[in-house]
Amino acid sequence: MTIAFPGGPTRWPLPDEDVRAALLACYASGDWGRYDGANTTALTASLQNTFQREHVQLCSSGTIAVELALRGLRVGAGDEVILAAYDFPGNFRAIEAVGARPVLVDIAKDRWTIDVQQLAAAISPATKAVIVSHLHGDLADIEAICQLAKERNLQVLEDACQVPGAMISGRPIGSFGDASVLSFGGSKLLTAGRGGAVLTSQADVAQRIRVFSSRGNEAFPLSELQAAVLLPQMAKLAEYTRIRAESAIQLRYALRDLAELSPVAQTSDLMAYYKFAWRYLPAGGDAQLDCRHPTRDGLICQLQAQGIDVGAGFRGFNKRSTNRCRIASDLTNAQSAAETTLLLHHPILLQPDAIETLADAVRKVIAGQR
Ligand SMILES: Cc1ncc(COP(=O)(O)O)c(C=O)c1O
The missing domain is CATH 3.40.640.10 (Type I PLP-dependent aspartate aminotransferase-like (Major domain))
Structure with a gap:
């Protein structure tokens, strides 16, 4: 469909x-x-x-x-x-x-x-x-x-x-x-x-x-x-969920060779996507931002300029004052997520025919930055 x-x-x-x-x-x-x-x-x-x-x-x-x-x-x-x-x-x-x-x-x-x-x-x-x-x-x-x-x-x-x-x-x-x-x-x-x-x-x-x-x-x-x-x-939720989940599989596969983008993993047989997440790893695997490469936010601007509906993730709470909360563990992964998360908004996932075009556009933007 x-x-x-x-x-x-x-x-x-x-x-x-x-x-x-x-x-x-x-x-x-x-x-x-x-x-x-x-x-x-x-x-x-x-x-x-x-x-x-x-x-x-x-x-x-x-x-x-x-x-x-x-x-x-x-x-x-x-x-x-x-x-x-x-x-x-x-x-x-x-x-x-x-x-x-x-x-x-x-x-x-x-x-x-x-x-x-x-x-x-x-x-x-x-x-x-x-x-x-x-x-x-x-x-x-x-x-x-x-x-x-x-x-x-x-x-x-x-x-x-x-x-x-x-x-x-x-x-x-x-x-x-x-x-x-x-x-x-x-x-x-x-x-x-x-x-x-x-x-x-x-x-x-x-x-x-x-x-x-x-x-x-x-x-x-x-x-x-x-x-x-x-x-x-x-009434349409189950059908739309299935289409979005198939598009996500297609998208993950189409971009599997892109070392800079690490996608959300499929951890169950039926996932739902309001946002499809990647971590942007500009140095090809290192979560630390590397100044020789554009930042995550720069990448978002470039993708948006191509008409791709992406944005940043949440800012996270790792900088919250201990006056307001108890910090019970090291928060390295949360900090990394706040700095490197790139989110694709869901509507395009209902359009399986557009996924290859989307993947090509993402690949081109990333290649332009190397
Ligand atoms: C995980 C999560 N919880 C709660 C909310 C709040 O929902 P609402 O925008 O309807 O207030 C959101 C909204 O984006 C959300 O992403």
Whole structure:
């Protein structure tokens, strides 16, 4: 299946007749002006089914979903929450927002997700939870982390904002954590411009989130209109995930000889790509930036000038003050990720016919720098 891109291969969201029909139906029914109704009910059911969860709390963003999940897990003042020193910035802030203290550990070598050994070593009597983010197509070792958490009496908050549709051993990512979160932000794989959700199988966690969110009205709502446009996207998620995953395999293969770009590894049989990550190693294997070669940011500018939708990764937390957090391990890998990560945005992965052209353009830019 090849999808038409009238606005070019980086346009997002895609033109989608089913979304258009949903918007028109909302207009005709008046649902666009309602607090909630059939669309939010159907979206809740669809998420329950897709992510194998009993409870779904729709909300206004992935950022607030993380905070709600922490509250649902009863994390508060005096508690520690471990997270990777390379992560979405809002996750650090969400821990602070509930009055808890972030604890930083490194990511695994040559990956973008938390190092399980470092995580185990960082647990203290005050540690209540760990945030595990699946980032840039790299799926964290979530099964091992859930096992460790069970043994050490920790709660797992699984951040699946970047990877809806991915599976490990046939089980959906987003079904592993004591609570898991999704984002429906404007650039995301499932988008309503804004929006998010917390998923859990624990009735008490769901109940605490409901109580916190309910202030006579919903404090962090997702509207009927937003739910209406998400429903047709849910129906296409599995198919689009498969196409993006195949394109990623094709892209990795096409650029396999390029020593300067080290791609995200395939660690499961079904990966999901909101971003496809590389580490840029200009000296051909050395993570240190070499002044004789252009920097990562220079490379990004050159690729963007060729119309390739790339950007830098997160800045990481390795420079955060110890007034704000406990630093529990050496953070070398997180620092390297912050300095060398190059991210390809996902829309082009839905266009398998464009991958060879993309690879040629990347190869040409890199060759021009040698
Ligand atoms: C890993 C991760 N968590 C949380 C979020 C927050 O989602 P939102 O933009 O919906 O607030 C993002 C957004 O990019 C993200 O990448």
